[in-house]
Amino acid sequence: MKNRASGLIASLLLAVSHPAFADYKLNLQTPVNDLAREVYGLHTFLLVICTVIFVVVFGVMFYSIFKHRKSRGHKAANFHESTTVEIIWTIIPVLILVAMAWPATKVIIAQKDTRGVDMTIKVTGYQWKWGYDYLDEGFAFHSRLKTPQEQYENFGGEKPVRNADYLLEVDNPVVVPVGKRVRVLLTANDVIHSWWVPAFSVKQDAIPGFIRDTWFQADKEGVYRGQCVELCGKDHGFMPIVVHVVSQEKYAAWVVEQKKLAAASQDDPNKVWTQADSVARGQKVYEANCAVCHKPDGKGQGAFPALDGSKVVTGDKAGQIDILLNGKNAMPAWGKTLSDTEIAAVMTYTRNSWGNKTGEVLQPVDIKTARK
The missing domain is CATH 1.10.760.10 (Cytochrome c-like domain)
Known part of the structure; x- marks a missing residue:
């Protein structure tokens, strides 16, 4: 039995020390704009409040159970309600809720404020891909999971070579300029989807027949990833979101290239195909x-x-x-x-x-x- 226990402990230590755990995080993604930083701070603030409440309530409860246990000769008290105590335990939670709701409401209002935007992108959810229309630039494209189906479903039994983001890679990423406020208009073609990029603190449902809006801004260049977080069907887990935040110069060059690709992809509707x-x-x-x-x-x-x-x-x-x-x-x-x-x-x-x-x-x- 001792050998088995030692073997189990060794296996657990080996698993925890695996390189895959090197980048493992227990907190939110690193925020890249002021709103996301507010959300991060609000998350920490509320977590502290909840932790203090947990420690105080359960600390008093466990202390009372231990200090006044029957084995030490204590007997249960027989008493009736106390109006003073009831008022206190009503007022204190109300004050705590107000302290939590005030900053939370400010953040929610800021998330819905789409005034003063620099550009607008229409996003359409499909089973199972995203459609992006750059309304200011006049072109559109679809974005799908780049990893082939036979790789992520492992057809044939052979384990393919995959990178860490093989379920978060797309063929056509969204590209936006750094520091620009981007308005996102969301709808869906079939069922409800949800567009979520946590580093931007943006999450909005895409509902068929409705146009809903939100916004984001990235203050740092880089690649940011998200996913559809609405259970939208069989392959719900395979419609990622990838946003490339680049300089204004790189964005302008990308727009020119996209317009060329859009023009080249136009088919002659009168062509007779073999x-x-x-x-x-x-x-x-x-x-x-x-x-x-x-x-x-x-x-x-x-x-x-x-x-x-x-x-x-x-x-x-x-x-x-x-x-x-x-x-x-x-x-x-x-x-x-x-x-x-x-x-x-x-x-x-x-x-x-x-x-x-x-x-x-x-x-x-x-x-x-x-x-x-």
Whole structure:
């Protein structure tokens, strides 16, 4: 028994000394603006109050139990209520609550004050990615988890090489200039999401059909990470947020590059696609938007049906177009976020991949006609 206990203690010490615990923190993230520093200070202030109350209340209770225990000859007292005591134990908690509520209310009001902003970004939550519209600059993009699904779900049993932030890396991060006050307009396309970056002290729910706003400002350049903190579905844990705070010069250069990319990505709606080109384009659209639910091999999972051999995919194209444009059950309405070319391409890909061999090629004009 002694050897087993020694072995257990040694195992615990080894686990605690593991390098993974080197950066482990028990407190909030380091704040990078005045509001976040106020929140940090408020958190510490309230924690101190709660700790003092805990120590005083339980200290008196344990002292009374120990000092007046029956084994020492004490007998329980028989007494009735005391108006004075009741008034005291009502007034003191009220004063404590006021002392806590006053600074907390000031911070909450400051968090909702979006006056005097320098730029505005519209953020849209999707299952399971974020859409960002730079309203002042005139371009938009989607941001998804960068780590491939087969890595974070460990398909095949081989452990892939991962960095510490493999669940907090995205393909297209948000970029903002340092020191600028950024207004964020939030909504959602399907279910409720929540945009949260703790270093900025910003957290706001994104609700379908509503526009809600908040703001943030970073006083220090760097990379800041957050997540969706609303339970929004199967892959809720895989829609991170990454914000790069850069100098004004780097931000201006990034904006120019984004505008070039946006212009280059515009498709000719009248182009007639060959099957090979459409399948290649459709595969990219599928992997970026559909594979997370229907799997890269089209076999489906859980509530999400297989596309390989699906009667919807191999049947009348009008039915598949309708589902893609308008959604069905957990399937979002992709007609709101994908272009006619992208929908036509992904349909061509699904209808001619895996075991599906319809030979059909959907054209953007087919989707445009169906939208009417």
